[in-house]
Amino acid sequence: MRIRFLASLLAALTLIVAxxxxxxxxxxxxxxxxxxxxxxxxxxxxxxxxxxxEKKPPTPEHTGIHAFFKDLGQDYKNLWHxxxxxxxxxxxxxxxxxHPWDQDTNAHLRSHYDLVNDIYAPAKxxxxxxIQIALSVGTYAYGRIFDEPKVxxxxxxxxxxxxxxxxxxxxxxxxxxxxxxxxxxxxxxPSGHAAATFAGATIIERHLGWKYAWAGYAIAAYVASxxxxxxxxxxxDVVFGSAVGVISGRTVTQHGASYWTFVPATTPDGGMxxxxxxxxx
Numbered sequence: 001m002r003i004r005f006l007a008s009l010l011a012a013l014t015l016i017v018a019x020x021x022x023x024x025x026x027x028x029x030x031x032x033x034x035x036x037x038x039x040x041x042x043x044x045x046x047x048x049x050x051x052x053x054e055k056k057p058p059t060p061e062h063t064g065i066h067a068f069f070k071d072l073g074q075d076y077k078n079l080w081h082x083x084x085x086x087x088x089x090x091x092x093x094x095x096x097x098x099h100p101w102d103q104d105t106n107a108h109l110r111s112h113y114d115l116v117n118d119i120y121a122p123a124k125x126x127x128x129x130x131i132q133i134a135l136s137v138g139t140y141a142y143g144r145i146f147d148e149p150k151v152x153x154x155x156x157x158x159x160x161x162x163x164x165x166x167x168x169x170x171x172x173x174x175x176x177x178x179x180x181x182x183x184x185x186x187x188x189x190p191s192g193h194a195a196a197t198f199a200g201a202t203i204i205e206r207h208l209g210w211k212y213a214w215a216g217y218a219i220a221a222y223v224a225s226x227x228x229x230x231x232x233x234x235x236x237d238v239v240f241g242s243a244v245g246v247i248s249g250r251t252v253t254q255h256g257a258s259y260w261t262f263v264p265a266t267t268p269d270g271g272m273x274x275x276x277x278x279x280x281x
Contacts, residue, residue: 004145008235022069024239026068031214032073039040045167051191055155055208057153057207057253059150059153060153063140063143063144063149063152063153065155067156068156068159070159071156071160071252072160072163075160075164075252076164076252078246078251078252078254079164079251081251081254082105083250083254084247084250084251085251087096087243087246087247088243088247091239091240091242091243091244091246091247092240094239094240094243095138095190095236095237095240095243096236097236098236098239099234099235099236101180101235102234102235102236103234105228106181106228106229106231106234106235108228109228110229110231120222120225120226120229120230123193123222123226124193124226124227124230126197126219126223127193127194127196127197127223127224127226127227128193128196129162129166129192129196130184130201132158132162132196132197132200133159133162135158135165135200136155136158136159136161136162136200137155137159138155139151139152139155139158140152140154140155140156140158140159141155142155143155146220150207153205153254154207156205156209157203157206157207157253158200159252160252161197161200161202161203161248161249161252162196162199162200162243162248164199164248164251164252165192165195165199165244165245165248166192166195166196167239168195168244168247168248169190169191169192169195169223169244170192172189172190172244173187173188173189173190173192174187176188176189178234178237180231180233181231181232181233181234182231182232182233184232187234188232188233188234188237189234189237189240190237190238190240190241190244191224191227191233191237191238191240191241191242192241193223193224193226193227193233193238193241194220194223194224194227194237194239194241194242194244194245195237195241195242195245195248196245197216197219197220197223197224197245198217198220198224198241198242198243198244198245198247198249199244199245199246199248200216200220200221200245200249201213201216201217201220201245202245202246202249202250202253203249203252203253204247205217205249206249206253207253208251216232220242220245224238224241224242238269248252252255
């Protein structure tokens with residue numbers, strides 16, 4: 001029964017995400033065709049400035065296996081991009097800031113009624129790497145089978161982001177060796193479930209924009225909080241795991257759509273740091 005439920009969930013989620021990517025492609029194509037209507041051959045089309053939502057990752061010419069491994073190699077070079085270092089610093093600082101509340105947060109979430117237990121039950125499956133990989137492969141296969149390049153590109157980026165996230169999380173788990181709250185092993189920091197789901201949400205945001213990304217981030221937050229309720233991670237684990245996920249998603253979508261500026265500034269009482277995101281070519 002549980003296997004059948006998971007299979008149904010995977011199929012449903014793939015059929016939701018993949019057509020969304022295809023739909024955005026169709027909208028862009030129809031807008032382009034509409035702009036050419038009524039224009040004579042000697043007229044030059046007027047280029048309108050792009051808005052933030054229109055700056056999606058460009059669809060590559062090829063989305064096959066060769067392109068996948070070629071781009072994956074480039075991802076590890078992009079991993080040290082200054083944007084990622086900023087996110088890592090912010091994630092590490094946030095994890096350190098919430099560390100004093102690690103024990104209390106878990107105790108609070110675990111004290112709720114059985115209804116909360118039922119709500120969180122699917123999260124440990126959905127946030128697991130096998131499910132995330134299956135969703136990524138399903139999206140990629142949908143695009144290849146139905147000749148939707150943007151969908152296969154989305155699936156390829158989802159899969160690469162999961163690989164990047166896993167390759168960061170696992171070495172950190174063994175290097176840090178933090179014991180889980182339930183004492184089951186010493187692989188608590190950082191949370192792999194948080195990293196996997198935030199990586200997927202970041203890819204959706206970069207491909208489809210915030211109009212569709214809010215749902216992905218809401219699910220990622222749901223999965224991350226479930227790890228506290230299940231007493232297998234601390235709050236600081238999931239905070240830094242979420243940062244790893246964002247880093248992974250941004251790494252595979254380094255197409256120049258945006259960048260961060262990290263600016264220190266003084267105030268009458270001391271100092272502050274201003275973080276700005278610029279959107280442009």
